[in-house]
Amino acid sequence: MKIEQIYTGCLAQGAYYITSNGEAAIIDPLREVEPYLKRIAKDRVKLKYIFETHFHADFVSGHVDLQRKTGASIVYGPNAACEFDCISAKDGEEFTLGNVVVKVLHTPGHTLESTTFLLKDESGKGHCIFSGDTLFLGDVGRPDLAQKAASMTQEELAGLLYESLMNKIMPLADDVIVYPAHGAGSACGKNMMKETVDTLGNQKKVNYALNQPNKVAFIKAITDGLLPPPAYFGLNVAMNKKGYESFDTVLHKGMKALTPDEFEAVAESTLALILDTRSNQDFYKGFIPQSVNIGLDGDFAPWVGALIVDVKQPLLLVTDEGKEEETVTRLSRVGFDNILGHIKGGFAAWLASGKEADTVDRISAEQFAQHVKIGADKIIDVRKETEYAAEHIEEAYNKPLAYINDWIKDINPEEHFFIHCAGGYRSMMAASILQARGYRNFTEIAGGFAAISKTDLPKTDFVCQSKIMQV
Structure with a gap:
C-alpha cells in the first residue's frame, strides 16, 4: 500500500493517490488530470476509483475528466445527486482496492453529502481517514455553504456536523492518520494549522472544535466570525455536480496566441476582461x-474567484512569456474556462506595436512618509480586518480587497487617497480595478505596510469602528 498527498499550495488543497496490489484510487483530484495519468502509467496500475469527499465549492475537481480517460468509477457518499455516472455510496459501504479496503463514513454538516473515507490496511485495521472538509487540522468545515441547497440554517448544519464528528470520527483510534482536503489559507475554514498531516489523537487534543463541552457550544464556536464565502463558490459546486467542458479543450482555447492587433480586436468585440498576471x-x-492585475506568483486562483464574480466572464491573458499554460491551468481549477487566448510576446509585444499603455501612480513608503499628512489625507488599507486590527497607520480606513466590488461605489472620484496592503500584491489588484473603472485619484504605496512600518509614521492597534468600512 502506498499513499501520496499531492498538495497544491495556492489553493491550500490536498488530493490523494493510493495504490495497492496493482489498483489505484484518487481522492479529490484537481482539474488537470495529466499528472495523475502519468503516475498511474509509471506505477503500472489501474485506476479503479475516484473518491470525492463532497461537492467542492472552492475548486473544480478532475473527477469527470479522469472518468472519461480511465473508465474509473466516481464514488460520492450518500445524498450525492450527480448529473453524470457516479456511485452514491451507502453509509458503511466498503470498496476493495487491491489488498486494502475503503469504508464510507457519512459525515454530513459541511454539506449533506460530505463523507469521510476510512482506509483499512491489509490486516483490516483503520490506518487513516480522508476527511475532506469535515475535519481539518485545527478546525472543521464551515457549515454555511450548503444552506440554500439543504434548506437548512448554518446552525442546523453545524449541529449535523457535531453529530458526525462525535459519532463517526471521535470513536476512531488515536493513531489513525488524518488527511484533510485543505490546509491554512483556504477559505473553507477559519483556524487551520499550517501542517497538512496529523494523527487523530493529536487533533482530539488541539482542535478547538473537537474540545467544545457540548453541542450548543460547538455550534456557537464554529459559526462565530465566519466571513462571507467568495461569489464563485456556488458556481464551482454546480460544475462539480453537473460536469464541465474537458480541460483539454479549455487549455487549447487558452493557448491561442494573438497578435496585438488580434488581441485588441477580440477585446473590443467580446467585452473580454484583460487579465494581466505579471x-x-x-x-x-x-x-x-x-x-486587471492579479499576479500569478501569489494566491492567484482564489483571488480571481473573489474579484471576478462570474466564472463565465470571457478572459484575455497577458502573462510573462512561458507562463501561459500555467495561467490557463490555474484559472480552470476555479472554473474560469472562457479564456479566449493570450497576447503573443506578452506586454512587450503590445508596446512594440506602438499601442497605448497605462501606468499606476506608485510611490515608495519613504516618499509616502514624507508627503502624507495624517488626519488630513485619506489612507485606505485593503488588508483583511484582522491584519488591520493588529496594527495600522493612524487614521487609516480599512476596506478589504475581497469586498472591492461593493465598496468601490463609495469612492469619491474627486478626493485623492493613498492605498496600501501588506506588501503590494493586493493593493496593485485594487489599483488596477479602480483604474479600469475610471478612478485615477489615488496613489499606491510600494511594499505596503511591511515597508511603511519601517518609517516613522504613527501606527496603532486601536480600532475605531468608524474607520473599519465594512461592506
Missing part, C-alpha cells in the same frame, strides 16, 4: 489599458 512590480510600470 508581478505588481512590472505591472505598475506599464500595462494594456483597462487590464
